[in-house]
Amino acid sequence: MMDDLDRRILGALQKNNRLSFAELADLVGSSAASCMRRVNKLRSDGVITADISLVDPKAVGKSLTVVVTVELDRERLDLVDDFKRAMRAAKEVTQCYMVTGDADFVLIVAVEDVEAFDVFVKTKLYTNPNVRKFKSMIALDRVKFEPRTLL
Amino acid sequence: MMDDLDRRILGALQKNNRLSFAELADLVGSSAASCMRRVNKLRSDGVITADISLVDPKAVGKSLTVVVTVELDRERLDLVDDFKRAMRAAKEVTQCYMVTGDADFVLIVAVEDVEAFDVFVKTKLYTNPNVRKFKSMIALDRVKFEPRTLL
DNA sequence: CGTGAAATTAGTTGACC
DNA sequence: GGTCAACTAATTTCACG
Numbered sequence: 001m002m003d004d005l006d007r008r009i010l011g012a013l014q015k016n017n018r019l020s021f022a023e024l025a026d027l028v029g030s031s032a033a034s035c036m037r038r039v040n041k042l043r044s045d046g047v048i049t050a051d052i053s054l055v056d057p058k059a060v061g062k063s064l065t066v067v068v069t070v071e072l073d074r075e076r077l078d079l080v081d082d083f084k085r086a087m088r089a090a091k092e093v094t095q096c097y098m099v100t101g102d103a104d105f106v107l108i109v110a111v112e113d114v115e116a117f118d119v120f121v122k123t124k125l126y127t128n129p130n131v132r133k134f135k136s137m138i139a140l141d142r143v144k145f146e147p148r149t150l151l
Numbered sequence: 152m153m154d155d156l157d158r159r160i161l162g163a164l165q166k167n168n169r170l171s172f173a174e175l176a177d178l179v180g181s182s183a184a185s186c187m188r189r190v191n192k193l194r195s196d197g198v199i200t201a202d203i204s205l206v207d208p209k210a211v212g213k214s215l216t217v218v219v220t221v222e223l224d225r226e227r228l229d230l231v232d233d234f235k236r237a238m239r240a241a242k243e244v245t246q247c248y249m250v251t252g253d254a255d256f257v258l259i260v261a262v263e264d265v266e267a268f269d270v271f272v273k274t275k276l277y278t279n280p281n282v283r284k285f286k287s288m289i290a291l292d293r294v295k296f297e298p299r300t301l302l
Numbered sequence: 303c304g305t306g307a308a309a310t311t312a313g314t315t316g317a318c319c
Numbered sequence: 320g321g322t323c324a325a326c327t328a329a330t331t332t333c334a335c336g
Contacts, residue, residue: 013203015201015203018202020330030303033331034303036330047206047207048206051202051204053161053199054201055199059153059197060198067257084294094300095298098291098294108246110300143249146246149245149261172312182320183322
């Protein structure tokens with residue numbers, strides 16, 4: 001299973017995955033060889049799901065982030081699955097959570113501008129017969145974005 | 152500024168940043184040298200904000216994701232800044248958006264379990280005098296998580 | 303699990319078209 | 320911007336303790 005050293009390694013790689021194994025070993029207090037073995041295993045085991053660059057949305061013209069809460073008409077299992085599929089396929093949707101509470105789904109939508117958001121709403125939400133209502137909250141500030149899962 | 156080749160490079164690196172420049176060049180239809188120059192510039196220009204590993208939350212015991220909407224008491228600028236600072240400092244908060252609409256802030260909180268979420272709520276929200284109310288929506292399914300900013 | 307050494311591959315720099 | 324060559328640094332494999 002996973003020990004504390006693995007957790008420290010994951011903590012470091014979630015901040016920076018371009019460290020050399022020597023640098024990583026230094027950070028977590030181990031040896032480069034051990035770090036390499038562990039990191040490779042973490043990748044093949046699917047603990048590390050991807051290694052990616054994060055891009056500043058504004059720098060690439062996606063200056064509008066919108067948080068959308070969605071209520072489905074009724075929560076029949078096949079309708080829910082349909083909606084999930086649609087959200088996975090929607091390029092504007094960077095994150096989608098199925099939730100309990102006031103809403104059924106929460107979306108994080110990244111688009112160029114309000115026109116592009118309008119297009120998204122009209123083509124992906126209004127046209128979906130399962131969507132009963134939705135609320136849009138436009139992000140004024142992306143205060144924090146650290147897609148980490150442990151410290 | 153940024154041309155189409157830069158955008159293709161960013162698109163590729165947002166899926167996988169462990170490609171060699173030769174592989175990257177192949178993918179985007181350019182040369183390794185050109186890719187290296189561009190990627191280094193994209194990093195130094197802050198277009199690429201970070202290079203990180205994504206970790207499966209369940210694999211490391213953070214099986215609970217909660218979307219929290221927060222309303223502040225009044226939106227005085229100093230209070231807003233205080234709240235932002237607190238959220239940036241809160242290890243449980245992986246994302247924080249300041250928004251318009253029904254809420255003032257939307258948080259994505261990642262914790263081990265409901266007890267840990269309870270601790271978060273009590274120490275970071277209830278004790279904050281600026282927080283008027285908040286609503287928690289527990290994620291039943293992390294349908295999509297692609298922290299990309301362009302396709 | 304850690305070390306060190308050898309082989310391989312990738313990153314980096316500079317000269318050139 | 321592309322190509323090539325040369326150098327440096329990192330990854331990978333292996334033998335060993």
